[in-house]
Amino acid sequence: MPKSKAIKRERPKEKFSYDPRKVLSKLEEYGRSVLEAIKSGKNPYFDIPTRGLNNVYFDEKAKLIRMGDKLSRRYFLNVAHARKFMQTLLIMAYVKRLVAEGKHASLREAYYANKHTIPGTKENTFEDQRESDPIIEDLERMLGVLREEMHITADRRGYIYGDIVIRDGEDEFNASKLGSGGWAVPGTVEHIQFPEINVDYALVVETAAMADRLIEEKFPKKEKALIIATQGQASRGVRRLIHRLHYEEGLPIIVFTDGDPYGWYIYSTIKQGSINLAYLSDKLATPEARFVGMTMDDIKRYGLENVTEKLKGIPPNKKGGPTGDYKRILEEMEYPWFQNKEWQRQLKMALKWGVRIEQQALANKSLEFVAKEYLPEKINNGDLLP
Amino acid sequence: MAEANQLFKEFKIQSVSEFFRRNAAMLGYTGKVRSLTTLVHEAVTNSLDACEEAGISPYIRVEIEELGREHYKVVVEDNGPGIPEKYITHVFGKMLAGTKAHRNIQSRGQQGIGISGAVMFAQITSGKATRVVTSTGNEIIEAWVKIDVDRNEGKIVKKEKHPNPDGWHGTRIELEVKNVKYMRSKQGVYWYLKLTAIANPHAHIELIEPDGRLIVFPRSSDEIPEPPVEMKPHPKGVLTDDVYRMAKKTRRTSVRRFLVGEFSRISDKKVDELVEYIAALRLIKTVEDKKVQEQLYERLMKGEVKAVLRSFKGYTKVVKQVARMMEKPPEKLTWHEAEEIVEAFKYMKFLAPPTHGLRPIGEENIEKGLKGILKPEFVTAVTRPPKVYSGGIPFQVEVGLAYGGEIPSGFELLRYANRVPLLFDAGSCVTTQAARSIDWKRYRVDDLDRTPLVLMINVVSVHVPYTGTGKQSIASVDEIYNEIRLAIMDAARRLQTYLSGKHRRLYQVKRKKTFEKYVPEIARALSVLTGEPEEKIREYFIRFIESHFASKGQEVSENA
Numbered sequence: 001m002p003k004s005k006a007i008k009r010e011r012p013k014e015k016f017s018y019d020p021r022k023v024l025s026k027l028e029e030y031g032r033s034v035l036e037a038i039k040s041g042k043n044p045y046f047d048i049p050t051r052g053l054n055n056v057y058f059d060e061k062a063k064l065i066r067m068g069d070k071l072s073r074r075y076f077l078n079v080a081h082a083r084k085f086m087q088t089l090l091i092m093a094y095v096k097r098l099v100a101e102g103k104h105a106s107l108r109e110a111y112y113a114n115k116h117t118i119p120g121t122k123e124n125t126f127e128d129q130r131e132s133d134p135i136i137e138d139l140e141r142m143l144g145v146l147r148e149e150m151h152i153t154a155d156r157r158g159y160i161y162g163d164i165v166i167r168d169g170e171d172e173f174n175a176s177k178l179g180s181g182g183w184a185v186p187g188t189v190e191h192i193q194f195p196e197i198n199v200d201y202a203l204v205v206e207t208a209a210m211a212d213r214l215i216e217e218k219f220p221k222k223e224k225a226l227i228i229a230t231q232g233q234a235s236r237g238v239r240r241l242i243h244r245l246h247y248e249e250g251l252p253i254i255v256f257t258d259g260d261p262y263g264w265y266i267y268s269t270i271k272q273g274s275i276n277l278a279y280l281s282d283k284l285a286t287p288e289a290r291f292v293g294m295t296m297d298d299i300k301r302y303g304l305e306n307v308t309e310k311l312k313g314i315p316p317n318k319k320g321g322p323t324g325d326y327k328r329i330l331e332e333m334e335y336p337w338f339q340n341k342e343w344q345r346q347l348k349m350a351l352k353w354g355v356r357i358e359q360q361a362l363a364n365k366s367l368e369f370v371a372k373e374y375l376p377e378k379i380n381n382g383d384l385l386p
Numbered sequence: 387m388a389e390a391n392q393l394f395k396e397f398k399i400q401s402v403s404e405f406f407r408r409n410a411a412m413l414g415y416t417g418k419v420r421s422l423t424t425l426v427h428e429a430v431t432n433s434l435d436a437c438e439e440a441g442i443s444p445y446i447r448v449e450i451e452e453l454g455r456e457h458y459k460v461v462v463e464d465n466g467p468g469i470p471e472k473y474i475t476h477v478f479g480k481m482l483a484g485t486k487a488h489r490n491i492q493s494r495g496q497q498g499i500g501i502s503g504a505v506m507f508a509q510i511t512s513g514k515a516t517r518v519v520t521s522t523g524n525e526i527i528e529a530w531v532k533i534d535v536d537r538n539e540g541k542i543v544k545k546e547k548h549p550n551p552d553g554w555h556g557t558r559i560e561l562e563v564k565n566v567k568y569m570r571s572k573q574g575v576y577w578y579l580k581l582t583a584i585a586n587p588h589a590h591i592e593l594i595e596p597d598g599r600l601i602v603f604p605r606s607s608d609e610i611p612e613p614p615v616e617m618k619p620h621p622k623g624v625l626t627d628d629v630y631r632m633a634k635k636t637r638r639t640s641v642r643r644f645l646v647g648e649f650s651r652i653s654d655k656k657v658d659e660l661v662e663y664i665a666a667l668r669l670i671k672t673v674e675d676k677k678v679q680e681q682l683y684e685r686l687m688k689g690e691v692k693a694v695l696r697s698f699k700g701y702t703k704v705v706k707q708v709a710r711m712m713e714k715p716p717e718k719l720t721w722h723e724a725e726e727i728v729e730a731f732k733y734m735k736f737l738a739p740p741t742h743g744l745r746p747i748g749e750e751n752i753e754k755g756l757k758g759i760l761k762p763e764f765v766t767a768v769t770r771p772p773k774v775y776s777g778g779i780p781f782q783v784e785v786g787l788a789y790g791g792e793i794p795s796g797f798e799l800l801r802y803a804n805r806v807p808l809l810f811d812a813g814s815c816v817t818t819q820a821a822r823s824i825d826w827k828r829y830r831v832d833d834l835d836r837t838p839l840v841l842m843i844n845v846v847s848v849h850v851p852y853t854g855t856g857k858q859s860i861a862s863v864d865e866i867y868n869e870i871r872l873a874i875m876d877a878a879r880r881l882q883t884y885l886s887g888k889h890r891r892l893y894q895v896k897r898k899k900t901f902e903k904y905v906p907e908i909a910r911a912l913s914v915l916t917g918e919p920e921e922k923i924r925e926y927f928i929r930f931i932e933s934h935f936a937s938k939g940q941e942v943s944e945n946a
Contacts, residue, residue, distance in 0.1 A: 028915055028916065032916050085904075092915055119906060
């Protein structure tokens with residue numbers, strides 16, 4: 001098959017914009033407003049955008065899940081709020097020190113660093129990490145600043161492989177020369193820069209097994225692609241990296257997941273963002289990402305009928321249904337961003353046939369099949385779902 | 387017949403004293419602890435009554451001395467008016483001798499048996515005479531009194547007279563008793579005196595226990611209750627025997643004058659009505675058909691007396707007969723006629739009896755009594771207006787409620803009848819039933835058994851319907867039960883208001899602390915964020931909290 005390169009790196013749309021001074025000045029501004037309120041005898045408060053489904057909407061124009069403008073006011077002089085008010089200030093002060101000193105802390109470190117017994121009581125400032133994590137999320141919402149920009153990092157998961165030069169602090173290296181394991185994506189990617197990029201696009205792969213297969217088959221080199229393995233649901237670091245590669249470096253994003261409701265959901269999160277992190281969609285989501293597979297059409301086209309798996313749960317027309325995978329598919333059919341012919345067709349087919357198909361099922365053809373035929377064919381023909 | 391003669395050879399007429407000697411239990415002398423309490427009760431009651439009648443603030447001192455195993459000397463001394471010499475045997479030696487037994491009057495005492503019963507109990511357990519020291523202000527008389535059981539008479543065994551330079555007046559009696567026991571239980575002397583002190587805040591009561599410990603229940607009110615006044619009986623409350631005996635004793639010249647003059651709520655017009663009712667009843671009794679008779683009784687009950695009369699031929703003759711009965715001298719009234727009068731009373735309507743004879747403690751004095759003895763943090767009292775039970779017996783209910791302070795946890799019910807504490811048979815008492823029937827949770831008393839709460843109930847009446855002879859439990863009469871419930875609920879509502887206010891205040895203090903404890907943390911964080919000194923920030927916050935709660939505190943006290 002002729003290899004016409006249909007997908008190329010595009011022009012960057014955004015400039016890298018992280019500036020620690022911005023975070024610091026925002027924190028100071030909030031601190032001063034509290035101080036001024038208390039000085040003039042007013043009950044100080046913070047306005048925090050409400051979390052949860054009822055303050056989330058789909059922005060049709062930007063194709064993003066966005067946070068609404070509902071606010072909850074957190075007062076100092078309110079028995080129900082006082083503790084959280086205090087905790088908010090503690091974390092703010094902590095973040096200020098982290099950013100000012102250029103140090104990073106994990107969520108758990110942030111918890112332990114701020115946990116202590118309140119003098120004269122048996123009460124701790126934080127009893128549990130489940131108390132500090134939401135406060136940090138609140139701050140992200142309140143300040144419109146990423147947790148990573150506040151130097152509080154999440155767990156790392158996922159890796160990349162491909163001909164791309166990465167500058168991480170004082171280190172600079174090529175991600176195709178780090179062995180078959182590639183480069184593990186850190187919790188925060190704000191400080192990372194890409195002095196050199198020799199790939200045409202980024203292929204986001206759901207499973208590590210499939211990413212390994214592609215690397216072994218030298219797919220990145222042959223197709224001038226960057227492999228990004230998410231290892232299940234994409235972590236914040238990976239999502240932010242995808243976003244940056246697309247908007248700051250102009251790399252087209254193509255997503256390759258299993259052909260099942262979970263795989264499609266991973267795609268949906270990368271593309272439109274998630275309800276949980278709706279306030280960060282601007283920085284995490286990549287609405288222009290496209291989907292290469294697996295699709296229901298692939299089953300027929302590549303003769304994979306023998307290697308499908310049954311969907312889990314009870315179908316909608318059976319008693320007790322729908323549950324499990326069926327229920328998830330029906331929910332996804334309701335997503336605004338799946339409201340297009342192609343996706344509705346795929347989802348309906350899955351429901352009708354009651355099957356799912358994994359990436360690895362392609363190995364039924366041959367080990368090289370996915371790298372040599374399936375992906376190049378579909379990508380270069382532009383046979384992608386929106 | 388010979389056999390019968392043989393049998394009756396041993397038969398003797400028993401004197402009143404002899405009867406009670408053999409039936410001491412009827413006077414409350416059962417059980418070792420209770421007997422001692424009864425003894426003290428009789429003496430203290432006499433003292434209180436005497437002081438009130440003389441208008442003296444009572445000062446009563448009770449001393450229990452242990453002489454041996456179940457062997458005690460009981461001393462009760464008061465500052466009352468004293469007893470004139472010639473009445474000493476009368477007061478202490480004769481059963482049923484008092485003036486109260488035949489009077490329609492609210493009283494504490496046991497109708498004249500009381501103190502002589504105590505003298506007798508001492509005598510039959512220890513064999514000792516009762517020592518009485520008394521003075522009306524002149525010379526002091528010291529007498530040793532015994533009861534001649536066979537003749538129901540008091541005997542002075544020994545008598546001495548002493549000068550009285552200080553003009554002391556009062557009475558001190560010393561009884562030596564056996565087969566009794568002093569215990570600090572809920573039925574003992576200590577508890578009895580404590581309850582007496584609560585219901586009689588105008589009295590100063592002291593107790594010296596056998597181990598020498600002095601306990602003082604101080605006076606908390608200067609107001610001496612007025613002695614009860616005698617009331618004429620109400621027609622609805624009398625028995626045939628009452629009418630019959632009163633008729634024999636009266637000085638009135640005709641039955642009509644007697645009825646109008648010696649009963650309450652009977653006027654000349656009412657006597658005319660009574661004549662008609664008696665006539666109607668006589669006529670109804672002549673009807674043979676039972677069904678018709680029943681109907682006539684029913685109509686009479688509805689007040690259709692004239693119509694009932696007219697349904698009989700020649701009824702005027704009967705009416706005239708009855709009318710003649712009203713004009714004859716009362717001492718000629720026969721038992722049967724008295725019976726007719728009482729039966730007619732049942733069908734007639736009368737105004738409710740007057741209630742001026744009732745002597746409630748009063749809300750203010752109940753509060754003083756509870757406050758003075760129990761030292762609670764909250765107290766309230768309710769005295770209900772007088773009501774009537776059984777158609778004609780006036781009664782009145784009052785309750786006091788004390789909460790918190792020095793009161794230990796747990797619910798305590800203090801029962802009184804005419805101010806006299808009831809210590810026994812609580813289970814069968816209407817007061818207990820009424821108190822239990824209250825849904826205390828509605829009044830913010832969530833766990834009655836863990837709440838420091840004392841409820842006192844006093845049932846005041848000319849005739850308290852006791853169950854049994856012990857006079858320790860009030861019968862469950864619907865009217866009384868309902869009045870008690872209403873009184874408790876009224877008091878409980880006030881308690882509820884108080885508790886709500888208290889909860890609110892406690893809540894405010896807790897709230898304030900909640901905010902204050904976070905201030906140092908907040909100040910440190912804000913200092914990091916703004917660069918202002920921590921101490922200054924702390925001051926701003928503390929000042930803010932203070933001013934906020936200062937205004938809040940005012941609101942609460944205004945509401946409370």
